[in-house]
Amino acid sequence: MMAEGSAGKAADPISSIPCVKCDAPAKLQCPKCLEMRLPRDVSAYCSQACFKADWPGHKVHHRVQLPAEPGAKLDLAQAALAKGWLYATKKGAARTDQCPTFAWTGDLRPLPISPRRRVPTSIPRPEWAETGYPEQEIESRQQRTVEIRTPKQIAGIRAACKLGREVLDAAAAAIRPGITTDEIDRIVHEATIAGGAYPSPLNYHNFPKSTCTSVNEVICHGIPDARPLAEGDIVNVDVSVFLNGYHGDLNETFFVGKVDDVSRRLVQTTYECMQKAIEIVKPGVLYREVGEVISRHASMNTFQVVKSYCGHGIGDLFHCAPNIPHYARNKAVGVMKAGQTFTIEPMINTGVWRDRMWPDGWTAVTEDGGRSAQFEHTLLVTETGVEVLTARFPTSPKVFPWLHE
Known part of the structure; x- marks a missing residue:
């Protein structure tokens, strides 16, 4: 009872x-x-x-185990657990330890995550908000056919992307040494619902948070937790919003305080890889050409391109056709056409391109523990070229030195 x-x-x-x-x-x-x-x-x-x-x-x-005596000293993980936090979940299944037998590739370890944040019932939500499973998305014909968006759909996607940019900018303004990735998740969550939208990642295949935060060796899908960001870290914040039936998706990698030269060069190169790929987008271009452009620029700067994850179609579905690989000599089939919407989101590593999955079932890290960076935009192919639907605003935080030098 x-x-x-x-x-x-x-x-x-x-x-x-x-x-x-x-x-x-x-x-x-x-x-x-x-x-x-x-x-x-x-x-x-x-x-x-x-x-x-x-x-x-x-x-x-x-x-959860509370301290045996009042005032007992707790470490970071114990303190979070004592507040009702949990260790990260594996596709919805709870984990209660840090998997001591796992061969960690870098210095990061999973810390507890806070309880799932709420979305007001008045906000329209995607199918997985309650079930954790995107059944309609998986079974949609859009997984096989690249849809040409109608003007109404384009307007809806554009509005979602604009809100996504506002949300990411709010997160970017808060990044500093000492802030936890869980606090970044709170900022993203609250800014998303303030805009009348649902945070697309929340409960998607049981993902427990409203954004992905990928620190240092984490390539993508990092789960926000109790770890404070440290001086010299890099962190990617991936924001996706579901507004009035349409998704917008973007991410950026940020410096936490002063970083070393390799990290600075990695992040700038990754940004340039994305920008150079966007520059070729127009009707008639083969999807596979995106990977050629990105790989060429990454290799010129001695970095490698992750092959396990790719860009994707987006609109009324979170993920759909086309797939956009970021590496050279890929087998992507198809040609860009006006009215298509998709993301380009290269992940670039300082060392080997191969990845390994953490026991939480989400966090993808570099196989050698080297750092990784990522940038992402949602794009609309136009009759004459491309519109970057998630483009930075003139008022966006000035966090990338090469854009203002």
């Missing part, structure tokens, strides 16, 4: 806290959570029915 109110404070109402399951005003709390003094925003429910329906996922919170 669940308990009413909060522990030891009968007069302390919880009606201001939304139900974990359905966002209705809460009336009850999980008694085990009360006993463990876990945050109310992970333990409040409107009814026994919602509590029972949420139990398979909720019970994981009870694995």
Whole structure:
């Protein structure tokens, strides 16, 4: 059975806290959570029915171990766990340790992640918001056919991309030594819902956060967690928003304080790779040419291109045809046509191009532990060339020295 109110404070109402399951005003709390003094925003429910329906996922919170004595010193991971945070999930399945037998390639380790952030029920959401599975996207004909967007669709995608740029700029302005990637996720989440949109990554194939934050050796799909960014780090923030039925997708890699020369050159080269690829986009260009341009510039600067991930079509679906590989001599089939929308998002490594997956099932890291950088834009092929739908604003934070030198 669940308990009413909060522990030891009968007069302390919880009606201001939304139900974990359905966002209705809460009336009850999980008694085990009360006993463990876990945050109310992970333990409040409107009814026994919602509590029972949420139990398979909720019970994981009870694995948290609080300090044995009041005032006991906690390390970073223990402190996060004591607040009700969890270790990263593997496609929805909880992990309770840091996998001590895994062969880590660099210095990073997974730290706990905060509870899933809420999206108001008034905001339209994609199919995976509740189920975690994009069934309609997977089965869509757009996985096989590159769609030519209608003017109405283009307007919708353009609006989503504009909001995505505003959200990424908000995150960029906050990056500094000491901020955690979880705090960046909070900024992205709140800016997205303030714009009336749903953060596309949230619960997509059970991804637990509203943005991807990829630090140092992480190539992509890093999960925001309790680790503070350190002076000299680089961090990629990948923002995707779902606004009125359409997605916008973009990312940038940022410096955290002062970085070494190799990191600076890596990030600038990755940006240039993306820009040079965008310059060739126009009707009649083969998709595979994108990889040739990117690989040529990366290799000239002694870096390598990741081959495991590619650009993708986007619109009313988050991911669809065409696939846009970023490496040379790829087998991409097809020709660009006016009205198509897709992303170009090269991932460039200082060392080998090969990647390895962390045990969380999401975090892709470089095989040799070297650093990786990425940039991404959503593009519209026009009759005469290309429109960068996620282009930087004149007011965007001036965080890339080579654009202002």
